[in-house]
Amino acid sequence: xxxxxxxxxxxxxxxxxxxxxxxxxxxxxxxxxxxxxxxxxxxxxxxxxxxxxxxxxxxxxxxxxxxxxxxxxxxxxxxxxxxxxxxxxxxxxxxxxxxxxxxxxxxxxxxxxxxxxxxxxxxxxxxxxxxxxxxxxxxxxxxxxxxxxxxxxxxxxxxxxxxxxxxxxxxxxxxxxxxxxxxxxxxxxxxxxxxxxxxxxxxxxxxxxxxxxxxxxxxxxxxxxxxxxxxxxxxxxxxxxxxxxxxxxxxxxxxxxxxxxxxxxxxxxxxxxxxxxxxxxxxxxxxxxxxxxxxxxxxxxxxxxxxxxxxxxxxxxxxxxxxxxxxxxxxxxxxxxxxxxxxxxxxxxxxxxxxxxxxxxxxxxxxxxxxxxxxxxxxxxxxxxxxxxxxxxxxxxxxxxxxxxxxxxxxxxxxxxxxxxxxxxxxxxxxxxxxxxxxxxxxxxxxxxxxxxxxxxxxxxxxxxxxxxxxxxxxxxxxxxxxxxxxxxxxxxxxxxxxxxxxxxxxxxxxxxxxxxxxxxxxxxxxxxxxxxxxxxxxxxxxxxxxxxxxxxxxxxxxxxxxxxxxxxxxxxxxxxxxxxxxxxxxxxxxxxxxxxxxxxxxxxxxxxxxxxxxxxxxxxxxxxxxxxxxxxxxxxxxxxxxxxxxxxxxxxxxxxxxxxxxxx
Numbered sequence: 016x017x018x019x020x021x022x023x024x025x026x027x028x029x030x031x032x033x034x035x036x037x038x039x040x041x042x043x044x045x046x047x048x049x050x051x052x053x054x055x056x057x058x059x060x061x062x063x064x065x066x067x068x069x070x071x072x073x074x075x076x077x078x079x080x081x082x083x084x085x086x087x088x089x090x091x092x093x094x095x096x097x098x099x100x101x102x103x104x105x106x107x108x109x110x111x112x113x114x115x116x117x118x119x120x121x122x123x124x125x126x127x128x129x130x131x132x133x134x135x136x137x138x139x140x141x142x143x144x145x146x147x148x149x150x151x152x153x154x155x156x157x158x159x160x161x162x163x164x165x166x167x168x169x170x171x172x173x174x175x176x177x178x179x180x181x182x183x184x185x186x187x188x189x190x191x192x193x194x195x196x197x198x199x200x201x202x203x204x205x206x207x208x209x210x211x212x213x214x215x216x217x218x219x220x221x222x223x224x225x226x227x228x229x230x231x232x233x234x235x236x237x238x239x240x241x242x243x244x245x246x247x248x249x250x251x252x253x254x255x256x257x258x259x260x261x262x263x264x265x266x267x268x269x270x271x272x273x274x275x276x277x278x279x280x281x282x283x284x285x286x287x288x289x290x291x292x293x294x295x296x297x298x299x300x301x302x303x304x305x306x307x308x309x310x311x312x313x314x315x316x317x318x319x320x321x322x323x324x325x326x327x328x329x330x331x332x333x334x335x336x337x338x339x340x341x342x343x344x345x346x347x348x349x350x351x352x353x354x355x356x357x358x359x360x361x362x363x364x365x366x367x368x369x370x371x372x373x374x375x376x377x378x379x380x381x382x383x384x385x386x387x388x389x390x391x392x393x394x395x396x397x398x399x400x401x402x403x404x405x406x407x408x409x410x411x412x413x414x415x416x417x418x419x420x421x422x423x424x425x426x427x428x429x430x431x432x433x434x435x436x437x438x439x440x441x442x443x444x445x446x447x448x449x450x451x452x453x454x455x456x457x458x459x460x461x462x463x464x465x466x467x468x469x470x471x472x473x474x475x476x477x478x479x480x481x482x483x484x485x486x487x488x489x490x491x492x493x494x495x496x497x498x499x500x501x502x503x504x505x506x507x508x509x510x511x512x513x514x515x516x517x518x519x520x521x522x523x524x525x526x527x528x529x530x531x532x533x534x535x536x537x538x539x540x541x542x543x544x545x546x547x548x549x550x551x552x553x554x555x556x557x558x559x560x561x562x563x564x565x566x567x568x569x570x571x572x573x574x575x576x577x578x579x580x581x582x583x584x585x586x587x588x589x590x591x592x593x594x595x596x597x598x599x600x601x602x603x604x605x606x607x608x609x610x611x612x613x614x615x616x617x618x619x620x621x622x623x624x625x626x627x628x629x630x631x632x633x634x635x636x637x638x639x640x641x642x643x644x645x646x647x648x649x650x651x652x653x654x655x656x657x658x659x660x661x662x663x664x665x666x667x668x669x670x671x672x673x674x675x676x677x678x679x680x
Contacts, residue, residue: 307350
């Protein structure tokens with residue numbers, strides 16, 4: 016049984032007590048270099064939090080059974096498994112974050128610092144900009160809810176028909192082109208609606224002669240026909256399946272057993288749900304990056320800067336241990352470890368570059384000439400940034416770039432509690448030196464682990480010919496902000512796939528004991544198969560490419576010149592679940608109005624293959640076979656295809672670099 020709902024007065028009291036904490040957390044975040052959206056914090060009770068989790072962090076969503084199912088799962092997880100919703104924040108400007116009133120103060124502080132980092136990520140990662148430069152998601156989703164509710168309440172429309180239509184579209188919510196900036200279907204549309212006679216359809220559109228001459232001219236019409244004269248489209252495989260169906264699809268009418276035009280409400284619901292899919296896509300594409308980013312800065316603020324006070328620290332340590340130690344694949348843990356690795360590698364490179372400029376030091380004699388233990392000690396932050404106390408203010412230099420001169424004056428006037436908030440006297444440069452990663456106890460030894468080969472590679476690209484007379488002089492010149500500066504650059508442009516592809520290394524895999532495992536056909540169990548970085552990377556890539564879902568594209572909207580839809584599964588070594596694929600084809604049929612086909616590749620093994628491999632103490636090699644699944648509205652058929660019909664679907668060397676070209680210029 017849930018506790019009684021907190022009344023409004025109690026929530027107001029809690030909110031007022033947290034206001035100073037929110038202010039301090041935001042100031043600390045900006046001092047560390049974060050640039051977050053403004054955040055509105057809301058105090059909610061247990062049931063309200065469950066509802067918000069079900070609604071993906073928003074207070075208004077369209078009516079649908081999925082929300083109730085998610086609410087029930089969240090409630091049972093808390094009741095029976097001890098799960099706890101620590102934080103909930105949505106991507107909006109301003110962002111909205113929800114604090115559960117029953118959480119302890121240490122939990123609330125952890126959530127607030129975590130949220131400030133999320134809000135920074137939302138505001139500055141370019142993948143979020145693909146949806147909208149100035150998002151107002153809460154208003155958009157509430158508007159969608161109102162629109163769909165109006166259709167459900169319309170006496171001329173069957174409510175069950177609306178719910179079924181939503182189900183049809185939702186099974187395709189990840190079948191969008193998330194690497195392309197969002198545009199409405201009207202902007203996306205470059206081809207006419209499906210028709211057996213395309214010229215006749217153009218006449219129905221009543222377009223001007225100018226448009227017909229410039230866009231839909233004879234050359235264009237001819238390009239839409241194959242060698243047999245049949246209309247074929249699209250000219251290239253189309254990833255945005257929802258847009259394609261919204262533009263070219265028809266609903267299947269059971270009464271007439273024919274495809275008929277969509278109702279206006281059906282077409283609008285497709286577009287509304289498509290818009291929501293594009294809004295949530297960046298969050299799915301950056302789960303590791305975003306959660307790791309928030310966990311990293313939360314740890315800096317709560318632990319290293321003492322935002323958790325002494326009597327709260329043990330509770331906070333338990334809080335973070337639960338988050339980072341949760342079983343299964345953990346994006347918080349992987350993300351935080353990768354961000355720390357990027358920081359350490361960048362800082363190590365900056366140190367090695369400086370040391371390679373010392374007179375007489377080369378990559379060949381680096382390990383003989385340089386005492387890395389002494390270097391490690393010399394990298395420790397200066398006392399003026401590491402040990403700030405109220406009784407040492409006279410020793411601080413307000414003109415030093417690491418010290419905030421205005422804050423120092425206010426501290427000397429007693430306006431700042433220096434012993435409680437020493438960071439208030441520091442600039443970004445001072446904070447970077449104060450939290451320099453290479454001298455932290457958990458990273459001790461990272462500098463010494465650098466290999467001769469890595470030193471050689473750094474030296475190869477060392478174009479600056481300035482030299483230092485001693486090691487001490489070189490260490491003095493090291494830029495302490497290098498690691499954070501690089502992290503902020505990465506935060507701006509990467510998603511999970513590009514992040515893992517570029518920064519996951521063999522050193523990281525070995526340091527954190529990552530490995531791959533496979534199901535063994537001969538022993539009928541799972542075995543560790545590799546600790547090689549390329550294998551680990553591939554497994555992780557498969558989890559994040561296209562949100563970890565199969566990539567399905569439209570190959571032909573007039574397959575075999577019969578108005579049938581031909582979809583293709585871009586096979587990456589992982590087979591489709593035929594049962595699930597069948598259920599999806601049934602839904603797509605409702606949105607197309609004609610039979611739907613799907614090309615894919617399957618792996619086939621005979622019992623004899625497995626037995627032979629078992630006797631040889633090896634694993635059998637499956638045969639890859641092309642398949643065509645076809646659903647005609649009543650039954651599913653499956654036929655084998657010649658390899659030449661599916662060879663283009665088989666992945667050979669997958670290019671995971673999905674950053675738009677303009678970002679790489």
